[in-house]
Amino acid sequence: MPESPLPGGFVNAVVRVGDTVRRPASAHTEFVGDLLNLLEAGGWNGAPRYLGVDDKGREVLSYLDGHVAWEAGQPASVASDESLGAVARLVREFHDLTAGTRLAGDHEVVCHNDLSPKNTVYRPAGGALRPAAFIDWDLAAPGARIHDIAHVCWQYLGLGPAVADVGEASRRMRLIADTYELSDRQRQRLVVTVLWWQDRCWRGIETAADAGDAAMIRLRDAGVVREVQRAYQWVSDHQTALERALR
Incomplete structure (x- = not known):
């Protein structure tokens, strides 16, 4: 075929x-x-x-039919509060299915480790696009629930210099945490874990590119390292405000 x-x-x-x-x-x-x-x-x-x-x-x-949000410009419903809540519920569902299984081992759950709109299939529901499934599971591994939720906050909220309203980003981060039902202890670690992801991401690209990995060289040449470094700095600069909203 x-x-x-x-x-x-x-x-x-x-x-x-x-x-x-x-x-x-x-x-x-x-x-x-x-x-x-x-x-x-x-x-x-x-x-x-x-x-x-x-x-x-x-x-x-x-093959999962639907709209994958891989381009920069997206319908408003993709980034709506309703869609953010649906993402958090989907993550909670698959986390709960993996908790206590052989695949999770001695970790809390199996994490996707690359959750973003680009890896989400959206389908019409009630006249708007809503997340229905996640794709690209090749980085999945045993881990902590907070790892995936922090990645969701970073990627679906676009945490970085492009955020115009820190208060609105804080509110939407709280929405994700509330919908997933993060514990108080997990909320205290959420912003720090976003920073961990961002630091890990740009350093991983640099290391792999220096070792000759062609895909990572393309990412570095496309400016991704600098982009993630700027996002890290933005989250670090606004860490107090983001953490206050989660309390």
Whole structure:
């Protein structure tokens, strides 16, 4: 069957073949397959189904129809409070399904580790686009619930210099925390964990690019390192205001 490249992929070449998606296999393929099978067995529809490996050695996943928010300009409903709440609920659902399982090991849950609008499938609901599923699970690994929620706050709120209203960003961060039902202790660590992600991100790109990783070299050349460093500085500058809103 013909293959059609899917837009938005900067690191991996991902194609659609009929009702399936094919992406390069990795050392994490077996874990991702087990995770997606676990979510399917739990009756959760917020992730693609794992269908094995094709004759080219690529992962085969079910294709999820809908709108993936990979471009900068998006309909207002994608970033609405209703959509933010729906994202938080979806994350809570798959976290709860993985808690206490073999895949989580001695960690709280299995984390997606790359949650963002670009990895979210939105579908019409009540006349507006709402998040329905997450894609690109290749970085999934055992971790703490707070890791995914901090990444959600960073990516879905666009925490960084482009934020015009710190008060509004603080309110929306509180909305995510409230909807997920973070504990008081988790709320105290949320902003620090956003900073941890941002620091880890730019340093990881630099290290991998220096080692010759072609995808990371492209990211660095595209200015991503400097962009994340500026986001880190913005969150650090407004840390007190963001933390106050979560109390």
